[in-house]
Amino acid sequence: MKENEVPQDKGSLESSNFKELCYAVNDKGEYTTASSSGWTPKTIALNNAIQEINERVEEAKIRVINNETSPIEYYMELHKMDIGILASYVGLWQWRVKRHLKPKVFCKLSQKMLQKYADVFEITIDQLNRIEHGN
Amino acid sequence: MEINFTHHQSAHCENGVVSNLMKHNGYNVSEPMVFGIGSGLLFCYIPFLKVNHAPALTYRAMPGFIFKRFAKRVGIKIKREKFKSSQNAKTRLDENLNKNNPVGLQVGVYNLVYFPDEYRFHFNAHNLVVYGKKEDTYLISDPVMETVTTLTEKELEKVRFAKGAFAPKGHMYYPIDFPKELTIEKAIIKGIKQTCRDMLAPVPVVGVKGIRFVASLIRKWPKKKGTKVANHYLGQVVRMQEEIGTGGGGFRYIYAAFLQEAGKLLKNDKLTELSVEMTLIGDSWRDFALDASRIYKNRSAKEDAYNNIALQLETIANREEIFFKKLRKAI
Structure with a gap:
């Protein structure tokens, strides 16, 4: 990549004024560094990934409303987590977290356990029980 | 207190932290030098x-390995500490800052508040330097940011004790002992040798063979997984390559910069020539990303298109195989 080829596309980073450093070759063939404001293929990949997450969150929301899963799953997706990550944050085995995703089991969870989840998601127990929060 | 620490932006966090810490201690070691000596270049499926619900591949050595190898090869000693309790972690950090010693930290990205929201995924192998503390705010030099920034005590504790794969557990590291003179020349040769060995390893998922392996997977995706999943997977490949630590193309350019610098230092013209070749391979990686992005942008999955980019990847694999064989002979 030549120095003048360093991409300056409009990226998702531009809003936050964030520039990346790239290594590129100058006219004399020597390596130097240059700032890049973004590159379209990257931006598309990132936007797709974010859209994917939003879809997962929406699906989870519908499943919670239909009483097919517990709000924990909704908040888990909202925080871009999977079962493994969530389990290590609450400090439980994965199978226990999976079990807590069942609405029936979720209803019977102790206040202490609910508080654990609420702390991880940085919400109150009340908000954990309802799902409108966090949009 | 504030330690007199100069912040330099870098393309990749780990190299940047090492390079910045070395510069602080009076050794002018560039980012590509750290990357090359630490054998940072790799491909592994x-x-x-x-x-993120998609296959994982990496274009770099395991987190922490670059610094470890670099330190061993140039003859510096590093001290590493991990903690069970966040209180101890904080006390040790403050002690070091009081001794005027800036330290490197491994952190999770998800709760890093100064990062743009879109970039905050559960990725735990980011590195930064803490170079001071004012009241309850830590002064942070994050090598991928243009300028220095800050984090409060609470924010820093959160990122130091992020959970999940590669959980940092408060991981803190800093150099403690330097030799009279760094053995850079020998270290360069060791670093190059290892990169050649890794990239040509007779393991199906590593190095050149790993690239071919992924190419064969890409061919199968549209049929096996359906359009949507195949596109998601492909997007992940590109994100791993270009975004999460500048991967494929970016790392090839850093490596080319390293070879150029090494060629001058060792007075080896072959390395300089190979640097030019590596730059061209880096360009091909970027072309691959560009073509792949066209597929998932249109959200279509013509098998043709998938075969096409798989072929591109195989061509890159062949070129890298030839390249690393030449590089092995050049030193």
Whole structure:
């Protein structure tokens, strides 16, 4: 990549004024560094990934409303987590977290356990029980 | 207190932290030098592991390895500490800052508040330097940011004790002992040798063979997984390559910069020539990303298109195989 080829596309980073450093070759063939404001293929990949997450969150929301899963799953997706990550944050085995995703089991969870989840998601127990929060 | 620490932006966090810490201690070591000596370049497909619900592959050495190898090869000693309790972690950090010693930290990205929201995924192998503290705010030099920034005590504790794969557990590291003179020349040769060995390793998922392996997977995706999943997977490949630590193309350019610098230092013209070739390979990686992005942008999955980019990847694999064989002979 030549120095003048360093991409300056409009990226998702531009809003936050964030520039990346790239290594590129100058006219004399020597390596130097240059700032890049973004590159379209990257931006598309990132936007797709974010859209994917939003879809997962929406699906989870519908499943919670239909009483097919517990709000924990909704908040888990909202925080871009999977079962493994969530389990290590609450400090439980994965199978226990999976079990807590069942609405029936979720209803019977102790206040202490609910508080654990609420702390991880940085919400109150009340908000954990309802799902409108966090949009 | 504030330590007199100069912040330099870098393309990749780990190299940047090492290079910045070395510069602070009076050794002018560039980012590509750290990357090359630490054998940072790699390609590895990680079977059985999923990241963001898509297959995981990496274009770099395991987190922490670059610094470890660099330190060993140039003859510096580093001290590493991990903690069970966040209180101890904080006390040790403050002690070091009081001794005027800036330290490197491994942190999770998800709760890093100064990062743009879109970039905050559960990725735990980011590195930064803490160079001071004012009241309850830590002064942070994050090598991928243009300028220095800050984090409060609470924010820093959160990122130091992020959970999940590669959980940092408060991991803190800093150099403690330097030799009279760094053995850079020998270190360069060791670093190059290892990169050649890794990239030509007779393991199906590593190095050149790993690239071919992924190419064969890409061919199968549209039929096996359906359009949507195939596109998601492909997007992940590109994100791993270009975004999460500048991967494929970017790392090839850093490596080319390293070879150029090494060629001058060792007075070896072959390395300089190979640097030019590596730059061209880096360009091909970027072309691959560009073509792949066209596929998932249109959200279509013509098998043709998938075969096409798989072929591109195989061509890159062939070129890298020839390249690393030449590089092995050049030193």
